[in-house]
Amino acid sequence: MLQPGQRLDDYRIESLFASGGMGEIYLAEEVSLNRQVAIKVIRPEAIRYPDSEDAQKVTKLFRREATAIARLNHPYVLPLYRFGEATLDGIPLMYMVMPYCQEKSLTDWMQTHAKTVLSPQEVDYILRQAAEALQYAHDLGVIHLDVKPSNFLVRYRADDASKLNLQLADFGVAKLTATTGMSQTVRGSLEYMAPEQWEGSPVFATDQYALATMIYKFLTGQAPFKGTGFEQLWHQHRYMQPQPPSTINPNIPPSVDNVLLRAMAKNPSERFPSVMAFAEAYHQALQAPVPKTERAEIPKTERVEMPKTEYAPFYQTLMISPEEASRGTYRTITLPSGEQLPVSVPPGAYSGQVINIPRQNGPSVFVSLQVPTMQTPPPPPPPLSTPRPGPSPTPGPNRNMRYVLAGLALLLIIGGIIVGVSVNNSNNQHNAQATATAQANQQAQATIDAQSTVDAQATIDAQATIDAQATAQAAFPDVRGSYSGTYQDATSSSPLQMALNINQENGQSITGDCTIGTSKFTIQNGTVDSSGNIQFSINAMVNSANVVITFNGTAQSSRGWQGTFSDTNNDQGTWSVS
Template identity: 35%
Template sequence: MLRSGQNFAGYSIERMLGVGGMGAVYLARHPRMNRRVALKVLNDDLAADPKARLAFDRESILAVELDHPNIIPIYDRSGPQDPALWLAMRHINGGDASSLLTPWPEGLPVEQAIRLITDAAHALDYAHSKGVLHRDVKPANLLIEQDPRVGERAMLTDFGIARTLDDTTTNSGVVASLAYTAPERFTDQRPTDHRADIYSLGCTFYQLLTGQPPFPRTSQAAVIAAHLGQPVPLTTTRRPDLPRGLDSVIATSLAKDPEQRYQTCADLADAAHRALGYRRAAPPPRATPAAEAVEKPAPATTFTAATPEVTNSRPVTAEATAAATADRRISRRSLLIGGAITVPVTAAVITAAVTQFDSGGGTANSAAPSAAVTPDTVLTGHTDGVRAVAFSPEGALLVSGSLDQTAQVWEVSARRAGGAPISTGHPVQTVAFSPDGSLLATAGGAKGEWTTQLWDVLARQPDGQPLNPGSCTGIETTAFSPDGTLLAVGRRVGNGSAIQLWNTRTRQLDGQQLDSGNATAALAFSPDGTLLAASQGTGIDSKVRLWNTATRQPLATDLTGHLGEVVSIAFSPDGALLATSSLDTTARLWDVRARQPIGPLTGHVGAVSTVAFSPDGRWVATGGVDKTVRLWDVASRNRIGQPLTAHTDRVTSVRFSPDGTLMASGSQDGTVRLWRLSTTR
């Protein structure tokens, strides 16, 4: 035991932080760096054991190399000649996850528990990708940091007993806490792999939700027997207010057979987010230190007088819950909240007749496929105008950004909000998903306060500091490069470059910036990432400039012809065509290689606010201040069917789902509408 003021391995001991079976942890100060650390000193008997010393050296080397925001970093460790074994780690002055349960003996608020488990899942999956097992995942090893930038977050510690994933030695002597130990670690039937950590994470999640481990028993033998043979307890038995879907999440996490568990920790976290879609509209109250906000039931699916009313009449059932969790290998970023809920649509299909077209369009090709458009759902909840919508790359999520300073994440299959909206702190003018779906970019502001912020989609928390736009009078557009390494931000400025290129890894401006004059209202990367198209100028001087992203130089020929500012740009999926929309009441198609116009798309009354290609490149959708959404056939440049007139204010954004079955439109009327598309001949 070390005393206060004692010097140990160059560190000045201030006080003991805790003691465990392997050793003690002290708060210590480095005399030269003037930095407090958590100094873990292992017991003398371990230091005297040559095998234990060899294992400590091997495993501490692995732990030192782990570099992740949710893993406690190790600054220093004992050397071969040191008489004691020790690690110097970052000190977190926030307690651990088990201490959070003191004022919440029946379990944490479900959103908080899921957020902490998600942090731990990120850390564990990263460690597993480096070939490192933790083998002692439990609430006491999940430290809580109050970060002023992102709020509360969990950080995993104590990789001192980690093994490499290719270590085939089974655990005959269990070091980890029994309450969280996977059943295969008690037998010699199979090697232990990363799925033992997933089991322990599930046990930890159960305790955070209910206040106790899943198998509380009075003896170690009884605990082991329960892990090996007892059925997994239901979370809703202890807390009836919890979403019933969490029972399936825990059951999968704690499956006796590792093959039946989630195969990554992120799968567990994703499933927990999905389960939130089954929250009851009015959970029974329980005694807690602070009142919890009760999520309102999802609004009924409604339409304006322009289309028949549709309601979601299918209730959430236990069978639906089971169906939603049947597929255990969920995509890491697939935050499906509601699972297999569908919305019956009784509205008549608006038949798309390609023979109808506006002045300025040619005769339709009768052999070309057209689209049937079915009004699907209206998503409500924003308190101000919706300025932008975006589907996640896999199509599971839809995000809408609003002037009410929120970005709402919608679960597409269930047609409902996936939890509370993201409070951005600024009116949102634009939203964009990174290509892998892990990050969401929001940008906007008002009255001289403009910002761009990246968000961790899974955690729904800021990912780093806001990107400083410098002096500008507006931010209206952002775009990720196809490889996700760059984020382009279009600004309005008095002088200098209007396009910023940010490195998404370093969060610093990346190399030479693009001088596009004083206004950039629209941006788009080509699908292969070699070009960046950007609007430039206003009025009759408006044009689109194509930039070589490698050289940061503009191509020789600009795209000119619009008589008003270009406010939206989209590349076709193959990169051969470019679509633009403008305040001059038209949208236009361009041949990218020839830098020549193909023809205007005319018919909107007033400015055309937004343009988007369908995933197969056959259709273009536009929306305008005339409150309509219009669909166009690319080959003939004729309008398909009648304008869609359900919105009651100008349409600000349209996007297609990645599979092409849905189209989303956002409007200044504060709603997002989904339209179902199908091909007809």
């Protein structure tokens, strides 16, 4: 730690300003220009092993931050005055010099002015500046990855939020998209991290998610997700939908809900195409008329009535198959605005049926169903019998005989028809009985075959499960037991006692507890590989903030492990137990 009065090149140290994961920030005077500056200092030698991989990672992160800031020249981005290395009292130092903002951060400004909630219009002003800074960084290939109120500095004194002048700072975990071979270590502030950042795959829309989370908190006075630990927050960010902000603060126009919830979509591709598009959509949402039944409360002596907005219904056609119409189905339609709207089609639907889908903050949607039908053309009519022309019959002496013969012929025809019908009915009965018997035999055989298949598959699955369990038990060594050793933090001069009690239930998974000093923690996400190396994490409170510490241990030839640990504040160290 530097002391007041010490000189670092042209800078005289005045006081410690703040401390972070990679070093300290000091208030200093630039002697040659007689101005106050902020100096961020990192000490590579503060890590126990300066040439270790951990020390090199910290130095790389510090250089990356300087490189990111040096690429940016924007009024809403805190500039870099100087980056350098020096030796002070024989100790090597690496430092960055930046402007000193006396009003400190946006978080400090909120606390100083006793603000927990900002108006939608005040937020609009802040969002515009933040979005312009981030968009500029994105255009140059820089993803900030740690967007939060404490990383926006207030340049000048202002008592009104709508007159704040902000600068984006702290690119300590920024990613330069043009670089390769970057670490996939998860870094950032858990409260604001997008799902893809938790998984180590951030994109430009990751900053949009964090900015929307920050705006949500300004509008409602609370974070969208309130987990108490690493796993709870990850689960909520990954799977849970935030509560619409207008249901928390009635002064928020409902039109803002859709904007914020889209910017916080779980899938980055479903967010706005850019962070500036998000800011513009928010601004437009504030201009939208608010229905009378959902108007905001206006804090004035005289109540101002908001005009009632009548929405015209929206019509859309949905084509479904006859099978879907018969049994019912669940479909999704896309509105011209890009909104995905679920449609539940009931069983027995028919062509021309209209389904009304009411929407809380927009026009109702009337979905007209279309069910195609197979049209079979009617059979052609039988041809008309046209009598042939010929001479008219002439009555003769054998006319009576003709009548007798015609009567006999008619009797023979009727008799033949009766016999034929009887024979045909008999054949049909016989054929039907034979068909039924054959079908019954086929069904019985199918039932026997199906049951045989099920039994055989069950036997195979059971054997496979037994084999897999046996293989799993054989693949991973037994590491159950109690271990003791030391825990050495990079910033501490002396180690702490460390103890592990490990249970192993199903091969690779390990549970138990970890004691550091006098504090006991539950082991989470513990695993052991086939070589006996282990990995696990614990949740700890550091300076009233939840920190996740991840341990990696290499199995020793005797008994136990030796390895390193790191936490979500970028603090690192070594540990060993036996």
